[in-house]
Amino acid sequence: xxxxxxxxxxxxxxxxxxxxxxxxxxxxxxxxxxxxxxxxxxxxxxxxxxxxxxxxxxxxxxxxxxxxxxxxxxxxxxxxxxxxxxxxxxxxxxxxxxxxxxxxxxxxx
Amino acid sequence: xxxxxxxxxxxxxxxxxxxxxxxxxxxxxxxxxxxxxxxxxxxxxxxxxxxxxxxxxxxxxxxxxxxxxxxxxxxxxxxxxxxxxxxxxxxxxxxxxxxxxxxxxxxxxxxxx
Numbered sequence: 001x002x003x004x005x006x007x008x009x010x011x012x013x014x015x016x017x018x019x020x021x022x023x024x025x026x027x028x029x030x031x032x033x034x035x036x037x038x039x040x041x042x043x044x045x046x047x048x049x050x051x052x053x054x055x056x057x058x059x060x061x062x063x064x065x066x067x068x069x070x071x072x073x074x075x076x077x078x079x080x081x082x083x084x085x086x087x088x089x090x091x092x093x094x095x096x097x098x099x100x101x102x103x104x105x106x107x108x109x
Numbered sequence: 110x111x112x113x114x115x116x117x118x119x120x121x122x123x124x125x126x127x128x129x130x131x132x133x134x135x136x137x138x139x140x141x142x143x144x145x146x147x148x149x150x151x152x153x154x155x156x157x158x159x160x161x162x163x164x165x166x167x168x169x170x171x172x173x174x175x176x177x178x179x180x181x182x183x184x185x186x187x188x189x190x191x192x193x194x195x196x197x198x199x200x201x202x203x204x205x206x207x208x209x210x211x212x213x214x215x216x217x218x219x220x221x222x
């Protein structure tokens with residue numbers, strides 16, 4: 001069965017501190033992993049997709065198949081990073097995502 | 110170009126009624142997926158349509174149904190509404206061949222009283 005686990009409901013950091021939002025997945029096939037972000041009163045937006053290996057807004061994520069993890073990292077958090085972050089698992093050829101429960105990131109000045 | 114458009118934005122319905130939600134995908138996108146978002150269960154996949162055919166379905170009761178029209182617009186219907194159906198319903202569209210350009214709409218917030 002496909003499953004995504006985000007162990008932290010809330011992560012609170014100060015501006016300029018490093019951030020790591022954890023994501024672990026369970027999937028027997030070849031996974032496609034995504035990070036989505038939802039800012040207050042805005043729609044769900046794609047932040048990162050593991051196959052693109054891009055860095056968006058300073059965030060990066062590396063797929064670790066051995067640890068079945070896809071943690072989201074940023075070296076220096078900004079107040080505008082405060083939002084809800086969802087890790088999601090997709091499988092090639094199927095237009096379906098399995099989401100984690102989300103982590104609320106709060107960056108304080 | 111226009112994004113994914115969902116109508117209406119808000120709905121209040123009474124238990125036992127039925128409701129129809131609409132989703133207009135990005136121009137050129139042929140796949141439309143639907144999700145339910147609740148505080149308790151998070152984001153859960155309902156179903157996906159491509160070229161008017163349902164290709165994938167989540168674990169929801171038969172009261173939840175959908176369809177897609179030839180212009181790729183999609184509707185989802187919930188019959189015999191229950192209080193627990195109160196949620197934000199999101200749709201996402203893509204070209205359909207892979208997850209490229211998978212884009213979400215702003216959602217329809219359904220409240221069942």
